[in-house]
Amino acid sequence: MSEHHKTMTFTLIVWRQKGPNDPGKFETYTANNITEHHSFLEMLDCVNEDLIKSGREPIVFDHDCREGICGMCSQVINGMPHGGEKRTTVCQLHMRTFKDGDTIYVEPWRARAFPVIKDLVVDRSALDKVVQAGAYISCHTGGVPDGNAILVPKGAADEAMDAAECIGCGACVAGCPNGAAMLFTGAKVSQYAVIPQGRAEASRRVKSLVTAMQECNFGNCSNHYECQASCPKGIDVKFIARMNREFIKAQFA
Amino acid sequence: MILDGKCPTGPIQQTWDKHRFDLKLVNPSNKRKYNIIVVGTGLAGGAAAASLGELGYNVQAFCYQDSPRRAHSIAAQGGINAAKNYPNDGDSIYRLFYDTIKGGDFRAREADVWRLAQVSNNIIDQCVAQGVPFARDYAGYLDNRSFGGAQVSRTFYARGQTGQQLLLGAYSALSRQIKLGTVKMYERREMLDLVVVDGVARGITVRNLITGKLESYAADAVCLATGGYVNVFYLSTNAMGCSVTAIWKAHRKGAYLANPCYTQIHPTCIPQAGEYQSKLTLMSESLRNDGRCWVPKNKADLNKHPNDIPEEDRDYYLERKYPSFGNLAPRDIASRAAKEQCDDGRGVGPGGRGVYLDFASAIKRVGEDTIRERYGNLFEMYEKITAEDGYKRPMRMYPAPHYSMGGLWVDYNLMSNIPGLFVLGEANFSVHGANRLGASALMQGLADGYFVIPYTIGGYLAGVKPGQVTSEHPEFRKSEEDVKNSVNRLFDIKGKKTVFEFMRELGGLMWENCGMARSKESLEINLKRIPELREEFWKNVKVSGTGSELNQQLENAGRTADFFEFAELLCRDAHHRNESCGGHFRVEYQDAGEAQRDDVNFAYAAAWEFKGTGKEPELHKEPLKFENVHLAVRSYK
Numbered sequence: 017m018s019e020h021h022k023t024m025t026f027t028l029i030v031w032r033q034k035g036p037n038d039p040g041k042f043e044t045y046t047a048n049n050i051t052e053h054h055s056f057l058e059m060l061d062c063v064n065e066d067l068i069k070s071g072r073e074p075i076v077f078d079h080d081c082r083e084g085i086c087g088m089c090s091q092v093i094n095g096m097p098h099g100g101e102k103r104t105t106v107c108q109l110h111m112r113t114f115k116d117g118d119t120i121y122v123e124p125w126r127a128r129a130f131p132v133i134k135d136l137v138v139d140r141s142a143l144d145k146v147v148q149a150g151a152y153i154s155c156h157t158g159g160v161p162d163g164n165a166i167l168v169p170k171g172a173a174d175e176a177m178d179a180a181e182c183i184g185c186g187a188c189v190a191g192c193p194n195g196a197a198m199l200f201t202g203a204k205v206s207q208y209a210v211i212p213q214g215r216a217e218a219s220r221r222v223k224s225l226v227t228a229m230q231e232c233n234f235g236n237c238s239n240h241y242e243c244q245a246s247c248p249k250g251i252d253v254k255f256i257a258r259m260n261r262e263f264i265k266a267q268f269a
Numbered sequence: 270m271i272l273d274g275k276c277p278t279g280p281i282q283q284t285w286d287k288h289r290f291d292l293k294l295v296n297p298s299n300k301r302k303y304n305i306i307v308v309g310t311g312l313a314g315g316a317a318a319a320s321l322g323e324l325g326y327n328v329q330a331f332c333y334q335d336s337p338r339r340a341h342s343i344a345a346q347g348g349i350n351a352a353k354n355y356p357n358d359g360d361s362i363y364r365l366f367y368d369t370i371k372g373g374d375f376r377a378r379e380a381d382v383w384r385l386a387q388v389s390n391n392i393i394d395q396c397v398a399q400g401v402p403f404a405r406d407y408a409g410y411l412d413n414r415s416f417g418g419a420q421v422s423r424t425f426y427a428r429g430q431t432g433q434q435l436l437l438g439a440y441s442a443l444s445r446q447i448k449l450g451t452v453k454m455y456e457r458r459e460m461l462d463l464v465v466v467d468g469v470a471r472g473i474t475v476r477n478l479i480t481g482k483l484e485s486y487a488a489d490a491v492c493l494a495t496g497g498y499v500n501v502f503y504l505s506t507n508a509m510g511c512s513v514t515a516i517w518k519a520h521r522k523g524a525y526l527a528n529p530c531y532t533q534i535h536p537t538c539i540p541q542a543g544e545y546q547s548k549l550t551l552m553s554e555s556l557r558n559d560g561r562c563w564v565p566k567n568k569a570d571l572n573k574h575p576n577d578i579p580e581e582d583r584d585y586y587l588e589r590k591y592p593s594f595g596n597l598a599p600r601d602i603a604s605r606a607a608k609e610q611c612d613d614g615r616g617v618g619p620g621g622r623g624v625y626l627d628f629a630s631a632i633k634r635v636g637e638d639t640i641r642e643r644y645g646n647l648f649e650m651y652e653k654i655t656a657e658d659g660y661k662r663p664m665r666m667y668p669a670p671h672y673s674m675g676g677l678w679v680d681y682n683l684m685s686n687i688p689g690l691f692v693l694g695e696a697n698f699s700v701h702g703a704n705r706l707g708a709s710a711l712m713q714g715l716a717d718g719y720f721v722i723p724y725t726i727g728g729y730l731a732g733v734k735p736g737q738v739t740s741e742h743p744e745f746r747k748s749e750e751d752v753k754n755s756v757n758r759l760f761d762i763k764g765k766k767t768v769f770e771f772m773r774e775l776g777g778l779m780w781e782n783c784g785m786a787r788s789k790e791s792l793e794i795n796l797k798r799i800p801e802l803r804e805e806f807w808k809n810v811k812v813s814g815t816g817s818e819l820n821q822q823l824e825n826a827g828r829t830a831d832f833f834e835f836a837e838l839l840c841r842d843a844h845h846r847n848e849s850c851g852g853h854f855r856v857e858y859q860d861a862g863e864a865q866r867d868d869v870n871f872a873y874a875a876a877w878e879f880k881g882t883g884k885e886p887e888l889h890k891e892p893l894k895f896e897n898v899h900l901a902v903r904s905y906k
Binding site: 035051052053054055057058061062065068069071073074076078079080081082083084085086087088103104108110112133134137139140141143144147148149150151152153154155156157158160161162163164166167168169170173174176177180181183184207208211213214 | 344355428479548650819821
């Protein structure tokens with residue numbers, strides 16, 4: 017099935033850490049016979065196959081859907097979360113964006129709120145805790161009105177969708193010099209604040225989410241916009257501004 | 270044995286309402302005394318855990334990912350069906366019911382499908398209330414698009430990320446219950462055994478994927494919502510972690526597995542680029558609203574740039590073969606048609622395994638901006654993977670394994686033949702027959718989770734004393750011991766071949782001999798080769814590291830071992846079913862390329878009972894009765 021492709025070779029400098037209490041260190045590996053059609057994770061698969069065959073421990077990394085939507089993959093490549101290609105997760109990053117012979121650094125997300133579990137795998141449960149604090153509309157299953165009984169203007173629906181595209185990968189936190197989750201949380205606040213169904217709880221929601229964010233050891237925003245640059249879904253920093261507005265409004269509600 | 274699905278009788282329109290009334294109830298203050306385990310947190314599992322927790326039950330939910338939000342339902346793109354008839358184009362519950370039965374090639378139960386069509390409307394209402402950002406028109410009303418196998422527009426969507434938005438809706442409902450303390454969430458846990466005590470499902474054993482510790486949990490009922498098994502083909506549109514393991518473990522403990530040979534091959538996926546490839550990426554069926562499938566009429570044109578091939582030299586094969594449904598023919602039919610063109614030597618791209626999906630005429634008709642608004646993210650995804658611009662030249666597509674219609678056998682209450690074991694969503698076999706229509710998987714997952722299991726599990730629990738068996742029962746220790754032994758057995762092999770090498774080989778056999786076309790001979794090759802390869806696996810697989818740490822090799826090895834056993838059953842089922850129906854196409858049974866059913870001999874669900882590895886399973890049949898939709902040759906011409 018495969019055509020003959022020109023192959024490339026890369027030097028990988030990869031963060032290896034046995035567990036949360038291990039100090040960890042960089043190790044150097046070679047990735048051979050890589051084509052332009054390999055995704056970054058398929059390239060790592062090939063390196064791992066070589067490691068396994070030569071009796072060494074494969075590199076552990078999070079991944080699942082490999083089509084850019086589950087938010088599981090989470091590697092910092094050459095200093096940029098997901099490798100820095102616009103609107104691209106690591107699993108969708110292809111090796112054609114690198115040059116034959118390149119040296120590539122691969123690290124885990126680094127943030128106070130995301131402790132390393134092993135190698136490139138980190139614990140992102142703090143993001144779930146923020147959601148649990150109130151990133152929802154408290155409706156019950158059943159007993160709701162007809163879908164068309166709640167009119168949502170197209171502009172509002174589109175803006176909610178822009179915010180809701182977040183895949184919860186945590187790149188915004190990894191990219192932020194302060195390890196803040198303002199973009200993530202701002203997107204959740206905004207998604208519900210702009211549609212009529214979400215207004216009833218808007219004040220309660222924003223206060224509760226901001227508190228949870230602080231309790232989870234996320235940092236604060238100092239307007240670097242690295243979060244937006246890192247986001248594989250292009251979530252806009254305007255949602256942070258909206259969260260701030262909602263937060264101030266909530267103080268008087 | 271003849272199986273009974275315990276479907277309600279009487280006029281089909283009243284079956285679900287009557288059944289709901291007949292089901293016993295659990296008193297609100299008694300609900301908290303019952304523990305329920307839900308495995309899997311996709312649309313079915315997430316919705317079920319949230320709804321059951323809200324009702325007052327104690328729920329323990331499990332997923333293998335690091336967060337319940339990552340289940341593979343998230344990858345569904347196009348939409349979700351409902352019989353709202355908002356566009357006033359003639360839709361009704363009856364029509365959705367009819368289309369689903371027909372689309373499934375008359376191999377699903379009428380009562381289950383009716384219920385699905387009936388609650389489809391509640392799902393849309395529920396999701397809107399949760400704040401799911403469905404597409405709207407300028408007046409603020411919900412928008413619809415069309416999907417395959419239907420002549421009405423009944424599909425609701427949120428750009429090209431409908432599955433994501435519906436899953437995040439269920440995840441937010443689940444998160445609310447976690448906060449309220451009604452659901453306890455266990456992430457990064459993989460179910461490795463079902464605990465059955467005196468013939469009743471009482472709990473599960475899981476491996477903590479971070480620490481490697483084996484943990485067992487007891488409950489009054491266990492719900493499996495663990496998705497499908499098409500990763501048995503190795504390359505599929507499923508996520509890397511999707512496996513047959515949970516349902517296979519339940520099957521080994523006595524749960525019947527029904528119709529495993531009904532697998533869906535999705536017509537529009539990005540063709541494979543190389544041997545190293547880890548998965549195939551689907552491009553939503555919604556693209557066929559505006560995209561037209563074609564291949565060159567003449568082999569001489571195969572190497573030309575597609576835009577240089579004039580209109581009269583293109584074969585729009587779906588429009589030619591199925592004029593009334595055209596490019597929106599159902600998936601099984603569209604896939605086979607694509608394969609037919611490629612087998613005829615007119616496939617495009619590497620290896621001649623591809624067809625064009627062309628948007629040029631739609632762009633001419635409505636403009637590039639409109640197309641971008643409808644499918645922008647899909648075009649972006651296509652470009653990332655192929656480095657080609659779908660607006661400028663037609664996309665290349667080829668069918669790929671996508672969905673499993675088969676699964677654990679369940680009755681009308683979604684309960685398997687093991688009392689206390691319920692199965693939801695893709696993991697069960699119930700509503701899609703031999704072929705699933707587009708935008709119906711999301712509908713089924715949420716129907717089962719929000720609107721079926723909350724009622725039917727009550728009917729079971731009302732007759733059960735809570736907390737009869739705890740995890741102190743010796744059967745739980747035995748289960749942990751068994752799992753520990755099978756884990757150790759993998760480490761002890763110390764062979765030479767990697768897990769991926771075995772999985773690629775198994776997947777190759779399955780795709781070659783049990784894929785889009787199957788024959789008695791090809792299946793017999795597999796029935797001989799799979800046990801040999803399985804034996805080699807148990808002698809020569811290499812799994813390093815230890816069991817007491819995060820070990821992805823071990824996870825993959827365990828899943829592969831289960832696929833080896835399951836693959837044989839899938840082929841056996843395909844071999845026994847001497848007919849073609851839906852996604853199961855036996856080359857011996859066809860009428861010029863169209864599937865030829867045998868309703869006299871095969872109008873039944875085939876439920877297989879495990880008798881031991883490598884031993885012949887026992888076949889149980891559940892006859893299918895069609896009282897509302899008349900059995901007919903499916904025609905989309």
